[in-house]
Amino acid sequence: MTGSLRAETQGTGTPLSGASMLHGTPVVPGIGFGPVIRPGRRPDVPVDTTVVDEAARGTELERFREAASVVAGRLRGRAELATGAASEVLSANAAMAQDRGWLKAAEKLISAGTPATSATDAATEKFAAMFQKLGGLMAERVTDLRDIRDRVIAEILGVPEPGVPTPTVPSVLFADDLAPADTAGLDATLVVGLATSLGGPTSHTAIIARQLGIPCVVAVAGLDDVQEGTSAVVDGITGDIVLEPDAVLAADAVETDRAELDRVSRWTGQGSTSDGHAVDILANVQDGAGARAARKTAAAGIGLFRTELCFLDRDVEPTVDEQAEIYGQVLEAFDGHKVVVRTLDAGSDKPLRFANHADEANPALGIRGIRIAEQDRGILYRQLDGIAAAAAATGSSPWVMAPMIATAAEAAAFAADARARGLKPGVMIEIPAAALLAEHILEHVDFLSIGTNDLAQYTMAADRMSSQLASLTDPWQPAVIALVAHTAKAGAAAGKPVGVCGEAAADPLLACVLVGLGVTSLSAASAAVAHVGAKLSSVTLAQCIDAAAAALKTDSSTAARAAAAAVLN
Incomplete structure (x- = not known):
């Protein structure tokens, strides 16, 4: 593509007026421009040191098993509606939510008197440490596993499922990383750019963003400091993230990019x-x-x-x-x-x-x-x-x-x-x-x-x-x-x-x-x-x-x- 914002500004040799710039690894080409949105808060895991009465532990086990089953079912449903890499990743996560090792680790804690929410968190961190030690793509699955934990805990607590908000105007999504369930559900007409502070070119976020055609940059240093509502450009060609850019230059870059997409589609x-x-x-x-x-x-x-x-x-x-x-x-x-x-x-x-x-x-x-x-x-x-x-x-x-x-x-x-x-x-x-x-x-x-x-x-x-x-x-x-x-x-x-x-x-x-x-x-x-x-x-x-x-x-x-x-x- 030829519509990168860097190319636009280099053509005149004039820097973007009032802009500051971050940089990461570009993984999906294209230009996205809009206000920054961020994923909703994950549920807080209640600090609960109480020991569940032995008579109530059976009920606590059922709460956990039912929540895990509901989350797995939702992920399977989304997998059936998705295609390609998104469907594959969602199916894998649904299977992870029903993984026997993870379930047994939490159930063992619950049977010993640990509240269901605390047991879910403890079992997750046990497996997260194991995945991180293995490294490679197993380490990447830590994000997926913790996403499942958050969804299960939200279900146990009866609070809304965590995830990405639906913007009212075309926006760019900034996050430390995204779980596959969130990335696969993005509406590419409203989320027009994506940037993460974590991840790599072959992370689940990058793979699904590529399938959806959303301009994407990963491993962006300093991204966590950017506030919601900040005007930003995501340049998936150069890896640049431009904050508070010149609106005219940014709009021109987006139009150039759209013209290129139109040519590509033919x-x-x-x-x-x-x-x-x-x-x-x-x-x-x-x-x-x-x-x-x-x-x-x-x-x-x-x-x-x-x-x-x-x-x-x-x-x-x-x-x-x-x-x-x-x-x-x-x-x-x-x-x-x-x-x-x-x-x-x-x-x-x-x-x-x-x-x-x-x-x-x-x-x-x-x-x-x-x-x-x-x-x-x-x-x-x-x-x-x-x-x-x-x-x-x-x-x-x-x-x-x-x-x-x-x-x-x-x-x-x-x-x-x-x-x-x-x-x-x-x-x-x-x-x-x-x-x-x-x-x-x-x-x-x-x-x-x-x-x-x-x-x-x-x-x-x-x-x-x-x-x-x-x-x-x-x-x-x-x-x-x-x-x-x-x-x-x-x-x-x-x-x-x-x-x-x-x-x-x-x-x-x-x-x-x-x-x-x-x-x-x-x-x-x-x-x-x-x-x-x-x-x-x-x-x-x-x-x-x-x-x-x-x-x-x-x-x-x-x-x-x-x-x-x-x-x-």
Whole structure:
């Protein structure tokens, strides 16, 4: 997009009159302007040190169980009304509200005489401490867990459910962080911008905001000090938050942005640069419903089918037939089109109950992804059997890729297993070792797909869910771009496709840089497909190559973004 407020002001060299500026990590492009609103207060947990009479403890248990059930039911209802990532996250939170471990921890306290509200809080903090210790996306779930606690306590106390107020005029929402239940319910016509002091580019807030198309900036220092009612601009392109801006300049930036959105909405594919260099623009999905929604966009296929998200709430491994039915829904939605199925990326922040994950000191560096197969090859074999069965039933030819590949030997073993079932094998490039040895891995597989979320995390040795480290895990980091360049060069030399399916592919500006590096396909959230395709269609391949070269010469993510923008805008 070209309507950033920074671009507007830089054009004249005149700073915004009377404005002060904050800065964070941009995650959803666009410009939002309006008064600041904030989420309503969470219920106070009563300080109650009394011991409940033994005769009344049964009643107290029922109050807790009923409240937890009501909250889970509300979240499930919202999940059914939502689509894509919002539905997925709400469903996961509904399951969390009925998590047996959490329920039992609270029930044990209540049975010993602790009041239901205090027990709910204590059980939550016990699990929150556990999640924070695990780090990664598990730490991100602390916000979700505490949101469930607040909703359950509100239900026990009989007070209104906490959440985001419905503004009467288009407004920008500021918060420390947002629970998925709040983010998924936002009205994009009234909440026109979103900024949080916590979170990262792959947080639930960012993912759902991207699906809703709400301009969003995360990890904004100083945001908590901004008062409600303050006039503000959220610039999801540059990451700037402008307080009390010049109203005329702000309005002009919004109008420019709307004109760009109108142009984007008219893009219908096929993916290519303005001079005809073809690039597949694909969608990331997690189930059949998500695939059917993606089919309504201009996506040329599916570049990432996250299969593990279908099974997070399962106690028992789905049978081959059950898996074939699930995979078949996605293949049917994109009949005749490219579909890339990722095998289970379980472990770390996405533990599967039936995979018997061991407790690990650092699960993000532990048994996850393809490494689970080293402990139980049967899980992988049965999944590949399910994919092959779905392919046969639908007459499709899906591509399959394994996550967390670190060595050529791992790639070779997976490729043999996939080819034995008539499937086209590839692997994810998420570990720097795999990127550096891409040419050797390509001797065994037919394609590569770069997961920039994890690649940034492992390259920069920075938890991708840490708001304090969000600038390090920015995919614009030159070290990350250099690894993408090395991988794409290896693909070109081998004559094999190299795609990007991480969140980097959803950034229209960065998408052009990726194409300039030699990436052959881009897969992003459905809501980002048109933005990426439209931007790519407005530039030449030579511009993309020049932008990539400019970014590679820089020494920071901010400089890389600016260097690319200077070429492409």
